[in-house]
Amino acid sequence: MRVLAASLLALAIATSAAAQEVTPAPEVSQEAVAQASDVAPQSIATTPEVAAIEPQLAQPTVRPPPSRARPAIDSDEGGLWGMSDRAEIEARNSGQLERDPALNAYLYEVACRVADDVCGDIRLYVMNRPYFNASMAPNGYMEVWSGLLLRAEDEAQLAFVLGHEIEHYRQQHSLAMMRTVRARAGAAAVFSIIAAGAGVGIVGDIVYLGTLASVFGFSRENESEADQIGYDHAVAAGYDPHAGHTLWSNLVAETQVSDNPDTRRRETRASIFRTHPLSADRVEALEERAANASGGETNRERYRAAIRPFLDPWLRADLRRRDYGQTAALLDRLAAHGEDLGVVEYYRGEINRLRRGDGDRERAFQHYTTAITYPDAPAAAWRELGDFAARDGRNAEAVTLLTTYLERAPDAGDRAFVEARIGQLGGGQ
Amino acid sequence: MNTTRRGLLVAVAGGAVASGCATIPLVRAGAYQAKGAAFSVMLARPWSDMTTTVPQPRGVRVLTLHGLQLNQLYLAGIAPGGSLMRVADRDTPRPTYRTDMSEQELVEFVIDSLATMNFQDPQSTGLRPQNLAGAPGVRFEINTRLETGLNFSGTALVARSGDNLHLLMFLAPSEYYYGAFVQEVDAMFASATPA
Numbered sequence: 238m239r240v241l242a243a244s245l246l247a248l249a250i251a252t253s254a255a256a257q258e259v260t261p262a263p264e265v266s267q268e269a270v271a272q273a274s275d276v277a278p279q280s281i282a283t284t285p286e287v288a289a290i291e292p293q294l295a296q297p298t299v300r301p302p303p304s305r306a307r308p309a310i311d312s313d314e315g316g317l318w319g320m321s322d323r324a325e326i327e328a329r330n331s332g333q334l335e336r337d338p339a340l341n342a343y344l345y346e347v348a349c350r351v352a353d354d355v356c357g358d359i360r361l362y363v364m365n366r367p368y369f370n371a372s373m374a375p376n377g378y379m380e381v382w383s384g385l386l387l388r389a390e391d392e393a394q395l396a397f398v399l400g401h402e403i404e405h406y407r408q409q410h411s412l413a414m415m416r417t418v419r420a421r422a423g424a425a426a427v428f429s430i431i432a433a434g435a436g437v438g439i440v441g442d443i444v445y446l447g448t449l450a451s452v453f454g455f456s457r458e459n460e461s462e463a464d465q466i467g468y469d470h471a472v473a474a475g476y477d478p479h480a481g482h483t484l485w486s487n488l489v490a491e492t493q494v495s496d497n498p499d500t501r502r503r504e505t506r507a508s509i510f511r512t513h514p515l516s517a518d519r520v521e522a523l524e525e526r527a528a529n530a531s532g533g534e535t536n537r538e539r540y541r542a543a544i545r546p547f548l549d550p551w552l553r554a555d556l557r558r559r560d561y562g563q564t565a566a567l568l569d570r571l572a573a574h575g576e577d578l579g580v581v582e583y584y585r586g587e588i589n590r591l592r593r594g595d596g597d598r599e600r601a602f603q604h605y606t607t608a609i610t611y612p613d614a615p616a617a618a619w620r621e622l623g624d625f626a627a628r629d630g631r632n633a634e635a636v637t638l639l640t641t642y643l644e645r646a647p648d649a650g651d652r653a654f655v656e657a658r659i660g661q662l663g664g665g666q
Numbered sequence: 667m668n669t670t671r672r673g674l675l676v677a678v679a680g681g682a683v684a685s686g687c688a689t690i691p692l693v694r695a696g697a698y699q700a701k702g703a704a705f706s707v708m709l710a711r712p713w714s715d716m717t718t719t720v721p722q723p724r725g726v727r728v729l730t731l732h733g734l735q736l737n738q739l740y741l742a743g744i745a746p747g748g749s750l751m752r753v754a755d756r757d758t759p760r761p762t763y764r765t766d767m768s769e770q771e772l773v774e775f776v777i778d779s780l781a782t783m784n785f786q787d788p789q790s791t792g793l794r795p796q797n798l799a800g801a802p803g804v805r806f807e808i809n810t811r812l813e814t815g816l817n818f819s820g821t822a823l824v825a826r827s828g829d830n831l832h833l834l835m836f837l838a839p840s841e842y843y844y845g846a847f848v849q850e851v852d853a854m855f856a857s858a859t860p861a
Contacts, residue, residue, distance in 0.1 A: 499757040650806070
């Protein structure tokens with residue numbers, strides 16, 4: 238069982254190299270929507286197995302031809318494609334799938350720009366998961382998670398990550414990983430069974446960990462390779478050469494301010510298991526590479542416009558992780574250019590409201606108060622301020638704020654409750 | 667009982683023990699007080715208590731009629747600092763109940779707990795005042811999805827009792843199962859009385 242888990246885990250890592258958080262086995266959804274208007278018209282490149290049950294989803298009407306043929310079903314690579322097909326079908330039906338056509342079209346366009354010769358292979362799915370991750374499976378299905386989209390500051394950073402994942406795909410790292418795992422897991426399994434039978438479970442654990450370490454060491458090389466060649470593709474596509482190391486630096490900084498000790502220890506644990514290169518190593522290598530480079534586009538404003546409609550729900554999902562340190566760091570980056578400050582200030586208030594540490598109540602009040610000075614403030618900011626006023630005995634002000642909340646959120650799920658409260662506060666008279 | 671039959675029973679029992687089978691207690695129809703909750707409800711039919719099969723935090727019990735994928739009934743009495751679900755390790759943050767929560771925050775506690783249980787994008791609707799066993803509380807509906815994409819609906823009632831939070835919550839697939847049992851569940855919620 239453990240060896241099987243190791244194999245699955247290794248496969249996940251092979252195809253999800255950029256993961257900085259919990260990363261389940263690769264899944265993807267078929268949602269590639271973009272219109273690659275400058276490429277030759279082709280049929281949609283999907284596997285027959287996936288297409289057979291494909292629901293009516295928006296797809297690119299034109300796209301380049303696939304770069305590789307489907308491998309024979311009786312080969313190990315064919316088996317890997319079959320696994321990828323099944324994962325893709327699950328992703329396509331997943332409750333986490335983000336189906337917004339405009340967002341999917343935009344991401345597909347960026348992916349194709351860095352994918353170059355393998356653009357026609359990509360089927361891209363956006364998944365609403367509040368962790369930093371992207372992956373590309375051997376059959377061409379690609380996942381991009383909302384936690385990544387929240388954390389990339391601009392299109393160049395997104396392009397770097399997608400280029401990284403596409404490089405795993407181009408180099409067939411998953412196939413190499415599977416063959417390595419298969420070769421190593423067999424011997425480990427035998428020893429593990431022997432150890433368990435002898436009643437020395439801890440020895441089995443050590444074998445298991447040793448197997449993981451050897452597998453993950455292989456992954457480490459793949460990660461560096463994907464970083465470097467992914468960088469080349471992103472820069473060749475005209476993107477800012479500093480995007481990669483800036484993104485990794487941001488992630489390292491965010492990890493260090495996590496409220497979760499387990500997350501803060503992640504780098505140390507990674508150095509033990511060698512699951513990924515240390516983030517600091519990767520930052521340094523990319524920084525060195527970009528040192529003498531200049532120019533390139535960030536397309537920051539275009540990127541922000543694409544994700545803006547999702548800031549509120551994605552930040553809510555991020556906040557539900559209850560890692561206030563990480564969410565606060567994320568909000569600081571989102572506020573860096575003075576945009577979306579109503580949403581940002583509201584969620585800063587939310588952090589303080591939920592955390593309830595010393596001085597948090599006062600800070601929450603200040604953030605909500607600031608939030609409502611911006612036109613993009615969520616209606617809930619008025620409700621929270623109304624709650625503050627009611628608790629402080631400022632009933633007339635509470636009634637005004639709660640009434641404003643209901644005016645701004647006419648379909649609020651708590652309307653009846655808030656109306657009852659307004660009545661209790663004397664506002665119904 | 668002949669020797670062969672006895673041997674067979676022993677073998678079956680031994681197999682069950684060896685395979686680590688856990689028994690699923692049946693909760694009979696009638697008045698039922700969940701362990702840890704200071705209220706009781708009237709059950710119109712027998713339910714299976716899954717609490718030992720899917721370990722829950724102290725004070726939380728989960729019953730089902732046809733399996734947890736088809737219907738789940740939560741009955742809970744949660745102490746301050748307690749949570750609605752169990753997480754993998756102590757470092758993993760999870761929503762916890764606090765005595766100074768507002769009514770909306772009690773709803774948020776339930777909704778965020780569902781999100782932590784991997785229900786997708788859970789949303790509360792229809793918040794309204796309703797008593798739970800005589801204590802003023804909040805009733806609301808829930809819309810969410812499983813990770814596999816199956817739509818789920820739910821209804822919940824939360825109220826404070828002393829320092830503890832009392833909760834009744836029913837969750838089921840939106841198609842058929844929720845609608846088939848929601849009236850019965852509604853009556854059950856209304857039947858709650860202090861124990």
